[in-house]
Every structure is written in C-alpha cells, then in structure tokens.
Amino acid sequence: MKSTRHVRFALFVAALASATSGAIAIAQTVSLKPPTAADWDALAKLPDFTGVWETGGGPAPQRGGARAGAPGDAAAPAGNRGAGAQTAPARGRQGAGAGGGRAGGPSLTPEYAAKRAALLANPPEDSPAANCLPPGMPGIMGQPYPMEFLLTPGQVTILIEAYNQIRHIYTDGRKLPDDPDPTFYGTSVGRWDGDTLVVDTVGFSPITQIANGVPHSDKMRIAERFRLADPDTMSIETTITDPEALTAPFTSSRTLRRHRNWTLAEYICEENNRNSVDQSGKAGINLAPPKQK
Amino acid sequence: MKRTMRLISGLTAAGLIAAASGVVQAHHSFAPFDMANQKTVTGTVKQVEWTNPHSWIWLDVANEQGVVEPWGFEGMSPNYLARRGWTRTTLKVGDRITVAYRPLRDGSKGGMFVSTKLADGRMLTMSGATTTDR
Numbered sequence: 001m002k003s004t005r006h007v008r009f010a011l012f013v014a015a016l017a018s019a020t021s022g023a024i025a026i027a028q029t030v031s032l033k034p035p036t037a038a039d040w041d042a043l044a045k046l047p048d049f050t051g052v053w054e055t056g057g058g059p060a061p062q063r064g065g066a067r068a069g070a071p072g073d074a075a076a077p078a079g080n081r082g083a084g085a086q087t088a089p090a091r092g093r094q095g096a097g098a099g100g101g102r103a104g105g106p107s108l109t110p111e112y113a114a115k116r117a118a119l120l121a122n123p124p125e126d127s128p129a130a131n132c133l134p135p136g137m138p139g140i141m142g143q144p145y146p147m148e149f150l151l152t153p154g155q156v157t158i159l160i161e162a163y164n165q166i167r168h169i170y171t172d173g174r175k176l177p178d179d180p181d182p183t184f185y186g187t188s189v190g191r192w193d194g195d196t197l198v199v200d201t202v203g204f205s206p207i208t209q210i211a212n213g214v215p216h217s218d219k220m221r222i223a224e225r226f227r228l229a230d231p232d233t234m235s236i237e238t239t240i241t242d243p244e245a246l247t248a249p250f251t252s253s254r255t256l257r258r259h260r261n262w263t264l265a266e267y268i269c270e271e272n273n274r275n276s277v278d279q280s281g282k283a284g285i286n287l288a289p290p291k292q293k
Numbered sequence: 294m295k296r297t298m299r300l301i302s303g304l305t306a307a308g309l310i311a312a313a314s315g316v317v318q319a320h321h322s323f324a325p326f327d328m329a330n331q332k333t334v335t336g337t338v339k340q341v342e343w344t345n346p347h348s349w350i351w352l353d354v355a356n357e358q359g360v361v362e363p364w365g366f367e368g369m370s371p372n373y374l375a376r377r378g379w380t381r382t383t384l385k386v387g388d389r390i391t392v393a394y395r396p397l398r399d400g401s402k403g404g405m406f407v408s409t410k411l412a413d414g415r416m417l418t419m420s421g422a423t424t425t426d427r
Contacts (some may be wrong), residue, residue, distance in 0.1 A: 035418075125324040130322040145370075145372060145373065188344055229324055265371065266345075266372075267370065269346045269348070271344045271345045271346075272346070272349065272350065273347075274367065275322050275347070276327055276349070283300040283322035283324040284325065285325045285367075285397060285401065287363075287401055287402065289340075290342055290349070290351065
C-alpha cells in the first residue's frame with residue numbers, strides 16, 4: 001500500500017518533470033537560437049521603422065499623394081494631436097445596429113451595450129490611469145506621447161513613452177499561447193506581409209478597454225497592420241474582435257509621424273501624482289506644497 | 294530661439310481644448326476641476342515641479358488680508374511641454390505672473406493651468422505644435 005503510493009508519487013514527479021522540461025525545451029528553441037549575421041542582414045531589407053514617432057499628425061496621406069507634413073512641420077491641426085486615431089468607415093455589417101455604440105465606434109452586443117450604459121449612467125470619477133495604471137491595449141497606442149520602434153532578429157519592440165511602457169512583438173515564428181495570462185499589453189506575435197508588419201495579440205487584463213467605457217471579454221483579439229505610408233509616416237490599422245462584446249470587428253486607423261531628432265523621455269507616473277482616486281472611487285487633488293529643496 | 298517662437302504659436306482656444314483633452318487620455322481626473330470656468334490669479338512663482346505625470350506651478354499669492362498663501366496649478370507633463378517649447382526654467386522662481394486656470398470645484402487654492410502672460414508680453418500656454426529637436 002505504502003509502496004504503491006510511493007510509486008504513484010514518483011510517477012507524478014516524473015511526469016511533472018517531464019512536462020516542465022518539455023516546456024523549457026520549447027521555449028529554448030524559440031528564444032535561445034542565436035541570431036546569425038544573416039539574421040541581422042535581413043533586418044536591413046525590412047521597412048525602416050526605427051526612430052521616435054509622434055502620435056497624431058493628421059490623417060494618413062493618400063498613397064502617392066502629397067505628404068501630411070514634412071518632419072517638424074507645425075501645420076498639423078492641434079485637434080488631431082493626442083488621440084491620433086480616426087475610426088475607419090464601418091466594414092461590412094458594422095453599423096448602428098443593436099449595439100448602441102456611438103457612430104463610428106464599436107458596435108456592441110446587448111450585454112456590453114448595457115454594461116457601457118450602466119457605466120455612463122454612473123460614471124466613475126476616473127479611470128485606473130489616475131492611479132498611474134497604464135491603459136494597456138489598445139489604449140496605450142493612442143496616448144499623446146511618442147513611441148519608438150526597435151527591430152532585432154525575431155522581435156519588434158515598441159517603447160511607449162507614456163508610463164514607460166514596452167510591447168514585445170515576436171516575429172520568430174512562434175505561435176500565440178492557447179491560454180495566455182491576462183496582461184495590459186497582451187501577448188503579441190508578428191509576421192511580415194510584404195512591407196506590412198502584421199501583429200496579432202491576445203490575452204488582456206480586464207482593466208483594459210476596447211474604447212472609452214467599453215469593457216472587453218477574455219476573447220478579445222487585436223490585429224494590427226503597421227506600414228510606412230511615406231518615408232516618415234506610419235499607418236496603423238487596428239481591428240478588434242470580441243465575440244462577446246462586439247457584433248462586428250471594430251476597425252480604426254491612426255498615423256504616426258517620425259521625428260529623427262527626438263528621443264524618448266522618461267515618464268515615472270508615481271513621481272508626483274497629485275490627482276489620485278481614493279478607495280471609494282473619489283478623485284482628489286493633493287495640494288500640499290512641495291518641500292523646498 | 295526656435296522654442297521661443299513655438300511658445301507663441303498655437304494660441305487658439307481649440308488648441309487649449311486639445312491640450313486639455315490630451316491630459317484626459319494620458320493620465321487624469323477632471324472631476325475635481327470646473328472645466329467650464331476660467332479664473333485668473335496673480336502671484337509670485339515659488340517653485341516649478343518639472344515632474345510626471347504632471348508639472349505643477351506653485352505661486353505665492355497674497356489674499357485680501359495681505360497674507361501670502363500657496364497656490365498650486367497643474368500642467369502637462371515635462372515631455373509634452375518640452376516638445377512645445379517649455380523648459381523647466383521657462384518660469385523662474387520670483388517671476389510675478391498672472392495665471393489663467395480652471396478652478397477646483399471645492400474652492401481650494403489652485404486649479405488646472407491654462408495660460409500666463411510673461412513679463413515680456415508673450416503668452417505661455419501648454420498647447421501648440423511640437424518642436425523638431427526634442
């Protein structure tokens with residue numbers, strides 16, 4: 001009896017060790033393959049996404065047409081700064097529909113339309129951002145601060161100035177996880193479709209929102225297509241699907257403008273956050289004067 | 294010099310609103326502020342906190358009895374302002390300025406910074422076009 005239990009335990013440990021080592025082996029085949037000189041050379045053939053990009057900067061230029069603005073051109077209307085996103089014309093079935101989404105916004109299922117209505121009827125004084133939590137995906141891509149793209153073998157990295165955030169997009173051929181942990185940015189894989197970086201992302205924290213006031217389910221997926229519309233203008237088309245929250249895919253587009261001379265600044269949100277929200281959800285201002293140096 | 298010129302640009306009401314909207318998207322609660330109202334107050338710059346997630350401009354303001362009280366004004370973040378011509382020393386300790394601001398709903402001494410006129414007559418706002426060199 002006792003020995004049987006021991007055997008069972010030993011088998012269990014062996015199985016666990018086997019499963020664990022198997023998982024490690026899989027991860028190693030992806031992440032530990034050293035890049036070759038050819039891998040680095042191949043990057044030079046990809047579109048040049050490097051550098052710091054300002055969100056906004058007006059609508060995307062027509063292909064082959066006039067540019068939206070020269071680098072440093074101050075002509076972009078102020079109203080286009082910040083959000084830098086315009087919702088695209090509805091695709092296919094998307095429309096006013098049953099969702100109750102605003103015109104041009106996501107078309108919501110009745111359940112999520114009700115959630116949004118409840119939120120609007122009794123709006124919280126603030127979002128988690130007031131306590132310095134980042135918006136996560138997709139909101140983090142629409143902040144009024146720039147982002148920087150890094151291309152290395154097997155990975156595209158997006159450094160986002162707001163909240164000092166980082167997105168890792170793996171382009172080494174790995175698959176998306178079946179059961180990802182929910183995170184602010186999700187888990188992303190990418191591939192190059194000609195000159196377009198195609199990114200798929202899954203697994204989002206419930207804190208993130210599809211759009212302002214619109215929660216998502218754990219089935220939300222975000223597809224993004226990044227391409228250079230002209231040498232210093234990047235076009236990003238974002239399509240969000242969520243079978244529980246949305247009645248149709250929600251597509252929006254934004255443009256980024258490259259500034260070769262810019263560098264990312266640091267953004268430590270907790271440095272001096274004087275407008276936090278307390279546990280009751282009430283927003284407050286800390287007006288205690290700073291200590292004199 | 295270029296930055297100085299940028300300071301003067303973009304003084305439209307739309308620009309101000311755009312800047313304020315930017316705050317919302319980045320990090321903010323508007324709840325404590327009365328965004329429909331604008332007031333002015335005059336005082337002496339005590340300190341500028343060039344910090345994230347927002348800058349704060351602190352003034353010494355004399356009340357009706359002549360007692361000096363601290364007032365605080367919240368502004369955009371340093372990265373945002375730096376690309377629109379500000380530096381951490383654009384406003385200097387001891388500068389006497391009049392600040393236009395969105396008041397706090399509870400009447401506390403402070404608000405959200407909108408603009409100020411500098412001693413040389415230039416208007417200083419937190420909106421406007423970005424520079425090319427930051």
